[in-house]
Structure formats: C-alpha cells, structure tokens
Amino acid sequence: MDVQAADGAQELPPEGTPEQFVTDLEALGPTFVKLGQMLSTRPDVVPPEFATALERMQENTAPIPVERIREIVEAELGVAVNKAFSAFDDVPLGTASLAQVHRAALRDGTPVAIKVQKPEVAAQVRSDLEVLKSFANAADKLTGLGRRIRFADWLAEFGKALLAELNYEAEAENLARFGEHLKPFPQLWVPQPIWDLSSRKVLTMQLAEGVRVDRISGLRRTEQPMHDLAAALVRGYLDQMFVHGEIHADPHPGNLRVLSDGRLAIFDLGMVAHVPPKLRERLLKLLFAAVDGRGEEVAEETIALSTRLEDFDEDRYQRETGQMIARYAAHDATSEGRVVLDLVRIATAYGLRTPPELSLLGKTLLNLEAVCRALSPHLDTRSVVEDQLQHVMRARLKKSLSAANLASEAMELQALLREGPRKLSDILSLAADNRLQVRVAGLEESRLMESLQKIANRVAAGIVTAALILASTQMMRIDTGAKLFGYPAIAMVLFLLGVALGLGIVASAVLFDRRAHAREERGRR
Numbered sequence: 001m002d003v004q005a006a007d008g009a010q011e012l013p014p015e016g017t018p019e020q021f022v023t024d025l026e027a028l029g030p031t032f033v034k035l036g037q038m039l040s041t042r043p044d045v046v047p048p049e050f051a052t053a054l055e056r057m058q059e060n061t062a063p064i065p066v067e068r069i070r071e072i073v074e075a076e077l078g079v080a081v082n083k084a085f086s087a088f089d090d091v092p093l094g095t096a097s098l099a100q101v102h103r104a105a106l107r108d109g110t111p112v113a114i115k116v117q118k119p120e121v122a123a124q125v126r127s128d129l130e131v132l133k134s135f136a137n138a139a140d141k142l143t144g145l146g147r148r149i150r151f152a153d154w155l156a157e158f159g160k161a162l163l164a165e166l167n168y169e170a171e172a173e174n175l176a177r178f179g180e181h182l183k184p185f186p187q188l189w190v191p192q193p194i195w196d197l198s199s200r201k202v203l204t205m206q207l208a209e210g211v212r213v214d215r216i217s218g219l220r221r222t223e224q225p226m227h228d229l230a231a232a233l234v235r236g237y238l239d240q241m242f243v244h245g246e247i248h249a250d251p252h253p254g255n256l257r258v259l260s261d262g263r264l265a266i267f268d269l270g271m272v273a274h275v276p277p278k279l280r281e282r283l284l285k286l287l288f289a290a291v292d293g294r295g296e297e298v299a300e301e302t303i304a305l306s307t308r309l310e311d312f313d314e315d316r317y318q319r320e321t322g323q324m325i326a327r328y329a330a331h332d333a334t335s336e337g338r339v340v341l342d343l344v345r346i347a348t349a350y351g352l353r354t355p356p357e358l359s360l361l362g363k364t365l366l367n368l369e370a371v372c373r374a375l376s377p378h379l380d381t382r383s384v385v386e387d388q389l390q391h392v393m394r395a396r397l398k399k400s401l402s403a404a405n406l407a408s409e410a411m412e413l414q415a416l417l418r419e420g421p422r423k424l425s426d427i428l429s430l431a432a433d434n435r436l437q438v439r440v441a442g443l444e445e446s447r448l449m450e451s452l453q454k455i456a457n458r459v460a461a462g463i464v465t466a467a468l469i470l471a472s473t474q475m476m477r478i479d480t481g482a483k484l485f486g487y488p489a490i491a492m493v494l495f496l497l498g499v500a501l502g503l504g505i506v507a508s509a510v511l512f513d514r515r516a517h518a519r520e521e522r523g524r525r
Contacts, residue, residue, distance in 0.1 A: 018053035025054075030097030030121060031128035031162070037250075038158055042344075042359055045149060064100050066090040069116050076199040084197055088114075097121075098166065103207065111209070112194060115168065117201040122166050129159045148309060148353065157356055161249075165270035168203035174246075174269040175205060181244050182266075187232035189263040208265035210257030214374040220258075229264050230375040231384050234368055238388045242284045243395070247273040247360050251367045253374055275357050279305060283361055284396075288389045290339055291382060293329030295322035302347055305355060312351030320346050336385055337366030 025036040039046050040054035070081050070088075081088050087105040093113065094101045098121055102114045136155045139146035164170055172193035179190035191206035198204050211217075216226070233256075241247050248269055255268040275283065282305040289297040299321040303314070324342055328334045340362030347354050365385075372379050 018050045022053045031125045033097045063095045076202040111207040113207045115203040171270045174272050185232050185236040188236050208257045210259040213256045214253040226375040230372040230379045234384045235388045242392045245275040245280045291386045295325030307353040309351040317350035337362050
C-alpha cells in the first residue's frame with residue numbers, strides 16, 4: 001500500500017531526519033516509544049537535534065474497546081464493574097502506549113480515575129527487550145561507542161524500569177510515598193490510590209480534575225498568580241531527589257494539572273528512579289557547585305562519581321568543563337538541566353562513563369524548567385534551585401550533628417583508642433623483625449613515596465596522640481592549684497589536645513577509606 005497516496009494521509013518526513021526516526025519508533029510500538037523517551041535524556045548517545053525530536057514523541061494511540069477494558073478490570077479486581085463503581089465512563093480520558101485511563105465514581109460518589117494496562121502489552125514489552133538486548137550486545141562488541149557507553153548495561157536498567165512501570169501496585173506505592181514526602185509543600189497534591197480497587201494491572205486513584213499547566217488561560221492567571229506554584233514544584237522535586245533519593249523521571253506538562261482550589265496535582269508516577277545515599281550526596285554537591293559557578297569542583301565531583309575509561313583525558317575534560325560552567329554562570333537565562341546534560345556529553349567525549357542518574361537528573365530539571373516557563377515565564381529558576389539546595393544541605397548538616405550520629409562517631413573513636421595502640425605495636429614489631437611486607441602494583445615512584453610519607457605521618461600522629469592521652473590520665477592524679485572542669489588544668493589541656501588529634505586522624509582515615517572504596521567500585525564497574 002502506498003501510504004503517501006492514500007486519502008487523507010500525511011506526507012512522511014524525509015528519511016534519515018530526526019522526525020523520521022521518531023515516526024519509526026512510534027510505529028514499532030510501546031517499548032520503542034519508551035526507549036525513545038529515555039534516549040532523549042542521553043546527550044552522550046544521540047545528537048541534540050534527535051534528542052529534541054524525541055522529547056516531542058507522542059504516546060497517544062487508538063483506544064481499546066471499552067468492553068475489553070471492563071473485562072480486564074473485572075478479572076483483576078474480582079468484582080463486576082457496576083458493583084465496584086457507581087459510574088464508569090465508556091469514553092477514555094486518555095490513551096497511551098501502555099495504558100488507558102477512564103473516569104469513574106466510587107459507591108459513595110467520589111470521582112476516581114482508573115488506569116488499565118492494555119492487554120498483552122507486558123508480553124510484547126518482554127519480547128521487544130529480548131530483541132533490543134541482542135542489538136545492544138552486538139553494538140558493545142563491534143563499536144567504539146558501545147564499548148564506551150555499554151549499551152547492554154544501559155538497556156538492562158531501562159528494561160528493569162520499564163517492567164516496573166507495568167506493575168501498578170508499585171506505582172500506587174509511589175503515589176502514597178510522594179504524597180507523604182510532599183506534605184511540607186501545601187501547594188502540591190498527589191492523588192492517592194484506592195488500594196482495595198487496585199492490582200498489578202489496574203490502578204484506581206483519586207481524580208485530578210484541573211487544567212494542564214500549558215493550557216492555563218490568561219483570565220486564570222489574573223485570578224491566581226502562578227509564581228508560587230512553580231517555585232513550590234521546583235522545591236518539592238529537589239527535596240524529593242536529594243532528601244528522599246527518588247527522581248520522578250517524567251514531570252512533563254501532561255502529568256501536571258492546576259486544580260480548582262489552586263493546588264498543583266502531580267500524577268503518573270510509574271517511572272521513579274531510586275538514588276542510593278552516597279550517589280545522592282555526590283549529585284547534590286555537583287549541582288550546587290554548578291549553580292554556584294565553581295567549574296573545578298563540578299569536574300572533580302563528576303570524576304568521583306564516574307568510571308574512568310582508558311582514554312580519559314583529565315586535563316582537557318577539566319578545562320572544557322570549567323569553560324562550560326563559566327559560560328553558564330555568566331548568563332542568567334541558561335538552563336540548569338541543559339548544563340547537567342552538557343556535562344554528561346563533555347564527560348563522555350573525554351573518556352568518562354557517567355552514571356545514568358546524572359543524565360536523569362539533567363532531564364528532570366529540563367522538564368521542570370519547561371513546566372515553570374508554562375506556569376510563570378519570569379520565574380528565576382536558578383535562584384529557586386540554589387535556595388532549595390542550600391536548605392537541603394543545611395538540613396543534612398543538622399542531621400549529621402544529631403545525638404545518634406555523634407554517639408556513633410564517639411563509639412568509633414573509643415574503638416580506635418582501645419585497639420589503636422595494640423595494632424600500632426603489632427606493626428612496629430613486624431617492622432623491627434623485618435617481617436613487614438607492603439605489596440605495590442603499578443605505582444609510580446613519586447606516588448609510592450607520597451603514600452609512604454602519609455603512612456609515616458599518620459603513624460607518628462597516632463603515637464603522639466596516644467602519648468598525650470596516656471600522659472594526661474597519669475597527670476590527673478597529681479593535685480595542682482589550677483583546675484579545669486574539676487581536673488588539673490595541664491592534664492585536661494593535654495587530654496583535650498590528644499582527643500582533637502585523635503578526631504583528626506579518624507576523620508582523615510574515614511575520608512581516605514571512602515575515596516578508596518569509591519575507586520574500587522569504579523574499578524569493578
């Protein structure tokens with residue numbers, strides 16, 4: 001059939017263009033639509049013009065007959081639709097690649113939305129992922145980009161996230177958790193699931209009746225200023241990322257509604273990425289340094305959370321990153337999300353493999369900025385981001401000084417003071433008997449000497465610390481005229497000095513161990 005010759009058919013975009021690429025992916029089905037959306041977050045994989053086209057990818061498809069939808073609902077819930085609901089609208093509110101949404105009402109009249117997974121879509125997704133896996137493995141073996149990016153690993157993460165999105169029980173948990181976490185932001189609202197009427201393939205939730213953020217009328221804007229709403233959205237999402245360690249991967253205008261009471265509704269939380277605490281801390285420091293215009297620190301943090309490849313050019317990478325951050329700092333209109341994505345692109349170009357969470361952070365910020373422009377075009381997003389990051393960092397510092405954390409650190413110090421002298425004695429005994437062995441593999445002479453000097457300094461500091469504490473405890477038995485905290489002053493001064501030195505040694509050792517562990521993790525990856 002000649003598609004272009006058919007009545008009413010639209011002219012297809014030229015072959016090889018970003019638009020044609022998007023059209024082809026949409027024609028291949030839901031898995032490839034989701035793949036395209038994820039590729040739009042990877043500037044290290046697709047050129048900018050393709051990423052822009054992929055961002056506009058549409059999920060709207062032909063609706064499933066309502067009779068089939070009713071069958072799925074009844075099979076999943078184990079009850080007839082007319083018994084579970086007092087009303088069920090046959091016309092869908094929306095149809096996407098994986099699901100169809102219908103309006104309904106509970107027995108008490110409460111309006112709800114019912115998200116129903118399309119039939120056979122899970123089997124199709126699994127089949128498509130197997131096909132993509134073979135292509136990814138071939139690309140990793142045969143292409144330089146594949147060896148650098150590791151498409152198979154990326155596809156495995158993508159597949160895991162996509163299959164999780166097909167589990168509506170997990171999405172219901174996301175709705176409940178986000179609703180709880182966003183309570184400090186009263187301008188934001190997350191519809192809550194109706195647990196008794198939800199399953200793996202059916203999700204019943206409160207109905208978010210409102211206007212899409214990109215379709216707000218001028219009259220509505222005069223009645224309700226949108227500046228505070230946009231700022232609350234940015235603050236809430238940053239709090240969710242860096243306090244609770246969860247990134248909603250898709251906060252686009254279609255997933256946000258301005259309600260009649262003025263609140264902003266957030267829904268469609270199927271794809272949520274979980275960020276482990278250590279990586280979360282790195283990302284927080286990186287973004288704060290970027291917003292503050294500190295290019296050198298941005299480069300260092302990116303290196304720390306990434307994997308160095310054999311051809312990593314650190315000097316050129318740091319220079320390019322510094323120049324990019326300087327340009328960003330000089331222009332108030334620059335996008336924070338675009339800066340993060342540019343950082344990923346530069347890192348890949350000079351031999352760093354960044355974690356996928358960094359790209360996802362950039363994409364999420366980019367989407368948030370688009371929503372903020374729709375709500376309040378004149379909002380100073382950079383100022384809001386910087387202020388919220390400062391708030392998060394202050395909260396983290398306050399938490400680190402809590403009684404529980406201080407008690408834990410005190411116990412570590414006690415263990416060091418108790419076991420340190422014995423371990424030091426063992427090391428000195430081995431050295432005296434010429435039995436101390438140090439294994440060295442592939443170290444430069446200068447780095448070896450530097451490491452040995454650090455070890456010697458730490459041993460010397462440990463000996464001095466132990467001597468000060470032991471001497472102070474002995475001197476506390478001697479009665480002198482001057483007192484401090486009820487003890488002989490000179491003894492107390494020596495004791496406090498020893499404790500301070502001990503804390504310094506512990507802090508230095510902890511930092512060194514963390515850096516060494518991070519290097520080992522990168523080496524294993």
